[in-house]
Amino acid sequence: xxxxxIERFEVRYLQAVDESGNADPILxxxxxxEEIKRSFESIILTRTFNQRALSLQREGRIGTYASxxxxxxxxxxxxxxxxxxxxxxxxxxxxxxxxxxxxxxxxMFRYWAGDERGMKIPPGLNILPMSVPVGTQIPHAAGAAWAxxxxxxxxxxxxxxxxxxxxxxxxxxxLNMAGVFNLPAVxxxxxxxxxxxxxxxxxxxxxxxxQRAFSYGFDGVQVDGNDAVGVYVATKAALEKAKNKGGxxxxxxxxxxxxxxxxxxxxxxxxxxxxxxEWKGREPLIRLRLLMRKMGLxxxxxxxxxxxxxxxxxxRAIEEEEAYPPPKPEDIILYTNAxxxxxxxxxxxxxxxxx
Amino acid sequence: MAKINMxxxxxxxxxxxxxxxxxxxxxxxxxxxxxxxFRVTEGLLDRFGPERVMDTPxxxxxxxxxxxxxxxxxLKPVVEIQFMAFAYEAIEQIYSHATRLRARxxxxxxxPLVVRTPYGIGxxxxxxxxxxxxxLFCHMPGIxxxxxxxxxxxxxxxxxxxxDAGPVVFLEPARLYRSIKSEVPEGPFTVPLGRAEVxxxxxxxxxxxxxxxxxxxxxxxxxxxxxxxxxxxxKPFDEETVLNSVKKTGRAVIVHEAxxxxxxxxxxxxxxxxxxxxxxxxxxxxxxxxxAVVPMAALEDYYVPTAGxxxxxxEEAMKY
Ligand SMILES: Cc1ncc(C[n+]2csc(CCOP(=O)(O)OP(=O)(O)O)c2C)c(N)n1
Ligand SMILES: [Mg+2]
Numbered sequence: 056x057x058x059x060x061i062e063r064f065e066v067r068y069l070q071a072v073d074e075s076g077n078a079d080p081i082l083x084x085x086x087x088x089e090e091i092k093r094s095f096e097s098i099i100l101t102r103t104f105n106q107r108a109l110s111l112q113r114e115g116r117i118g119t120y121a122s123x124x125x126x127x128x129x130x131x132x133x134x135x136x137x138x139x140x141x142x143x144x145x146x147x148x149x150x151x152x153x154x155x156x157x158x159x160x161x162x163m164f165r166y167w168a169g170d171e172r173g174m175k176i177p178p179g180l181n182i183l184p185m186s187v188p189v190g191t192q193i194p195h196a197a198g199a200a201w202a203x204x205x206x207x208x209x210x211x212x213x214x215x216x217x218x219x220x221x222x223x224x225x226x227x228x229x230l231n232m233a234g235v236f237n238l239p240a241v242x243x244x245x246x247x248x249x250x251x252x253x254x255x256x257x258x259x260x261x262x263x264x265x266q267r268a269f270s271y272g273f274d275g276v277q278v279d280g281n282d283a284v285g286v287y288v289a290t291k292a293a294l295e296k297a298k299n300k301g302g303x304x305x306x307x308x309x310x311x312x313x314x315x316x317x318x319x320x321x322x323x324x325x326x327x328x329x330x331x332x333e334w335k336g337r338e339p340l341i342r343l344r345l346l347m348r349k350m351g352l353x354x355x356x357x358x359x360x361x362x363x364x365x366x367x368x369x370x371r372a373i374e375e376e377e378a379y380p381p382p383k384p385e386d387i388i389l390y391t392n393a394x395x396x397x398x399x400x401x402x403x404x405x406x407x408x409x410x
Numbered sequence: 411m412a413k414i415n416m417x418x419x420x421x422x423x424x425x426x427x428x429x430x431x432x433x434x435x436x437x438x439x440x441x442x443x444x445x446x447x448f449r450v451t452e453g454l455l456d457r458f459g460p461e462r463v464m465d466t467p468x469x470x471x472x473x474x475x476x477x478x479x480x481x482x483x484x485l486k487p488v489v490e491i492q493f494m495a496f497a498y499e500a501i502e503q504i505y506s507h508a509t510r511l512r513a514r515x516x517x518x519x520x521x522p523l524v525v526r527t528p529y530g531i532g533x534x535x536x537x538x539x540x541x542x543x544x545x546l547f548c549h550m551p552g553i554x555x556x557x558x559x560x561x562x563x564x565x566x567x568x569x570x571x572x573x574d575a576g577p578v579v580f581l582e583p584a585r586l587y588r589s590i591k592s593e594v595p596e597g598p599f600t601v602p603l604g605r606a607e608v609x610x611x612x613x614x615x616x617x618x619x620x621x622x623x624x625x626x627x628x629x630x631x632x633x634x635x636x637x638x639x640x641x642x643x644x645k646p647f648d649e650e651t652v653l654n655s656v657k658k659t660g661r662a663v664i665v666h667e668a669x670x671x672x673x674x675x676x677x678x679x680x681x682x683x684x685x686x687x688x689x690x691x692x693x694x695x696x697x698x699x700x701x702a703v704v705p706m707a708a709l710e711d712y713y714v715p716t717a718g719x720x721x722x723x724x725e726e727a728m729k730y
Pocket of ligand 1: 249250
């Protein structure tokens with residue numbers, strides 16, 4: 056007979072830099088000045104892209120767009136920790152990840168303008184096309200991590216998804232597989248508090264999303280998702296652990312979506328102005344600026360120059376994107392299979408797309 | 411040449427492809443130690459080890475979903491779903507990802523994934539162990555759907571499926587696993603995908619069938635001059651072979667185990683209406699199952715086409 060505790064778990068919360076720009080000396084020790092500057096500049100670039108995408112959408116020059124405003128630290132901080140051989144499995148709200156990895160900016164605009172060629176990932180960049188069915192990319196990351204293990208590669212698969220995505224069966228089955236086979240995978244959940252109009256508490260009765268990792272036999276950690284340095288440190292540790300056969304990690308980035316869900320949404324229908332304003336006060340650039348000023352890395356000129364540079368890059372990308380020749384209707388069929396089926400061959404002619 | 415059954419033929423195909431190509435891996439529930447509930451994967455674990463023959467949790471969504479990730483990364487996973495009905499959980503992964511990865515990335519990523527599963531009636535199992543939902547998969551662009559009918563073509567088709575550059579759903583008629591034997595070359599060989607075979611030549615009626623129903627159609631054809639086509643690849647099906655035969659016979663009967671409503675027979679019949687109407691002497695006939703849930707064992711023989719029902723269709727076709 057027995058009545059005893061046989062298992063316990065504890066969920067860590069990590070914040071390397073607080074809202075006033077004070078850094079935890081131990082957590083920040085491994086982060087170089089250069090990396091901090093890169094975070095700052097990548098957030099500026101992401102924000103510049105984001106603002107331009109929102110206005111292009113309003114002008115009807117691109118289609119529906121999902122803003123990343125407020126979540127830049129989660130995306131940029133984690134993406135900066137990636138190495139060349141790591142593979143990334145993004146959702147549709149990952150502009151900051153794509154841009155930090157060096158994704159061609161014009162292609163991002165092309166994609167949001169409704170052209171699949173925008174997700175023809177350039178060789179050497181290991182990121183999959185953004186996944187629209189929420190959470191369905193989670194098992195893909197587990198599978199790629201599994202393949203890395205089978206092939207004996209020193210690399211990890213990194214998956215991005217939202218708090219809504221954590222309610223999907225894909226989350227459960229993907230993380231479970233990763234746990235059972237001790238796969239080199241890092242699951243990054245950007246808990247931005249909302250899945251369109253559904254608040255975080257309606258996705259799960261668990262206090263944190265991070266703790267759900269423990270039921271799959273590995274660690275979960277919650278990080279201040281508006282702290283780029285904290286996210287960077289947590290992701291780097293998880294990647295190293297994965298590559299040293301330590302298995303998967305779930306990182307919950309506790310953050311906030313400051314804009315509407317997408318350009319077709321009106322968030323004022325379901326959340327208060329006060330809530331949004333409160334989170335605006337915690338947006339990731341504020342503390343990074345304060346931190347960098349203390350470290351002697353920030354001046355007004357420096358920020359201005361970073362903004363100018365980002366604007367020039369984004370402007371040029373928009374020009375490139377808009378000058379790019381439109382796709383051919385035959386592309387609808389051509390990429391479906393490795394070879395055309397006889398039926399597709401007939402259809403190409405029937406639709407007048409080929410002589 | 412050795413006469414072997416379909417289980418042995420599929421086992422050979424898997425073993426030989428794993429031997430030939432280190433990227434081929436096998437995964438599923440009970441496929442390792444147990445050799446699969448039908449013993450199709452018997453011996454593979456001992457031969458290739460647990461890194462390439464993986465007993466997984468009971469997790470069909472992730473089996474296929476991980477298969478997509480593995481395939482994108484460069485492996486050639488062969489996923490076993492224990493019974494066809496249990497692939498339903500994985501349909502989103504097949505429809506939204508496996509079939510689209512190439513198009514969505516404009517060719518940068520591909521998905522050479524094989525999903526094998528036993529299908530159809532004939533094993534007297536519990537509910538949902540006798541499905542024939544091939545049409546669900548045939549409706550998806552970007553996929554191939556294959557059904558073998560003999561040990562010989564099971565081996566050759568599976569080797570082709572594993573070597574194919576895209577996703578293939580490979581449906582193994584459970585009733586045929588051990589009920590027929592045929593001569594199968596010991597070494598690897600391929601039967602091309604997308605090609606049908608004239609299984610039996612004839613002049614009066616073209617019969618289109620696959621899997622278990624192919625053999626039933628042959629049985630029913632006694633006394634009729636039937637040309638029986640084994641479709642083998644359901645998607646994309648071999649339009650040329652079907653058309654040539656119907657042009658010759660002027661009559662067409664399609665036999666399948668699945669329910670008639672929106673079954674593959676509908677596509678075949680519509681195709682013939684579009685392409686061969688001038689050659690047809692009478693209406694195209696479909697012998698299929700009623701618009702009803704697949705019954706359990708006691709009624710299953712009433713549900714799927716019987717030789718009697720097939721013969722009746724032949725008689726009606728011959729009235730024209
Ligand atoms: C499987 C699925 N269901 C519904 C949708 C419609 N939808 C798009 S985004 C979204 C909310 C997603 O919330 P979350 O996972 O938290 O990501 P976030 O949008 O906050 O980044 C919904 C319901 C979808 N794309 N996929
Ligand atoms: Mg969310």
